[in-house]
């Protein structure tokens with residue numbers, strides 16, 4: 620694939636202890652995108668070293684000195700890519716192998732239709748192996764976020780999103796942990812960003828299920844949101 | 848008698864240790880509160896009945912009950928101020944750690960103009 624189309628685009632990949640899968644994720648991403656920023660959230664399993672080997676493919680590694688959570692990792696990535704004056708677009712992409720690079724390409728192209736933000740939605744797309752309980756919890760989170768942020772979305776906690784430079788600069792995430800997903804959605808309204816959703820596939824492998832968010836963490840996220 | 852000496856010593860020690868802090872206004876307030884606490888504590892140690900008298904004044908049965916209620920309130924206040932402080936400290940740490948991460952990161956793009964300039968300078 621010709622990567623020149625995306626020379627003005629950075630993929631931001633938050634990563635925390637994903638050594639098993641991050642190599643594959645970066646291989647897939649590098650095939651499509653010339654600029655990838657991995658934010659290693661102080662992993663202790665060598666995820667950072669693996670990312671470093673992709674330097675020549677255009678992968679840049681930013682390393683947190685301490686673990687600060689996915690939201691903090693994303694914000695660090697945003698500030699890094701904003702330091703590139705040629706960056707006009709960015710895509711956020713989880714390191715854990717749940718997204719498809721092809722979906723990221725589609726979302727990025729959708730920005731061309733005049734949207735500031737294009738959000739990936741597994742409920743418009745597919746998440747074949749998602750557990751039933753997970754589905755219920757996520758739908759609840761979607762309902763809550765839609766009401767609190769006054770938007771209308773089908774999926775609010777999807778790690779795959781595309782945004783233009785203005786949206787990246789407007790994010791300024793303060794929630795270090797998982798509550799940042801709600802924060803991003805809130806920015807849509809408060810910063811008057813034009814947005815749309817696009818169906819994407821999310822894959823729940825044995826690995827990502829064992830590593831992903833325990834359902835009980837929903838309680839913590841809710842408290843984070845209520846107590847700020 | 849022995850228990851009274853031990854308790855008074857403990858109160859004085861706590862007052863001394865906690866009295867040393869930072870932030871002029873907060874420190875002054877904390878010291879005033881501490882002085883009041885120390886006086887009351889010593890008084891209640893010397894005259895244990897006093898607590899019960901105060902308790903009955905506010906319609907609480909025994910002095911120990913009053914102490915428990917006050918303790919619960921103090922503890923909850925502590926938890927909430929602690930939470931606010933932790934949040935602030937965490938925000939500062941995040942900002943600091945992010946600066947460090949960004950400073951140590953490689954530049955986003957190789958800068959051909961700079962490389963060319965240094966190369967031609969060598970020649």
Ligand SMILES: Nc1nc2c(ncn2[C@@H]2O[C@H](COP(=O)(O)OP(=O)(O)OP(=O)(O)O)[C@@H](O)[C@H]2O)c(=O)[nH]1
Pocket residue numbers: 632633634635636637660686687688689690692712713714715717776778827830831832833
């Ligand atoms: N859990 C966690 N993930 C982090 C952290 N910092 C960065 N990440 C990355 O954030 C991404 C998403 O994390 P997940 O725990 O899979 O969260 P999720 O995809 O919303 O939840 P699942 O649907 O259960 O997979 C991954 O690429 C992680 O490596 C952190 O401190 N904790």
Ligand SMILES: [Mg+2]
Pocket residue numbers: 713715717827831832
């Ligand atoms: Mg995941």
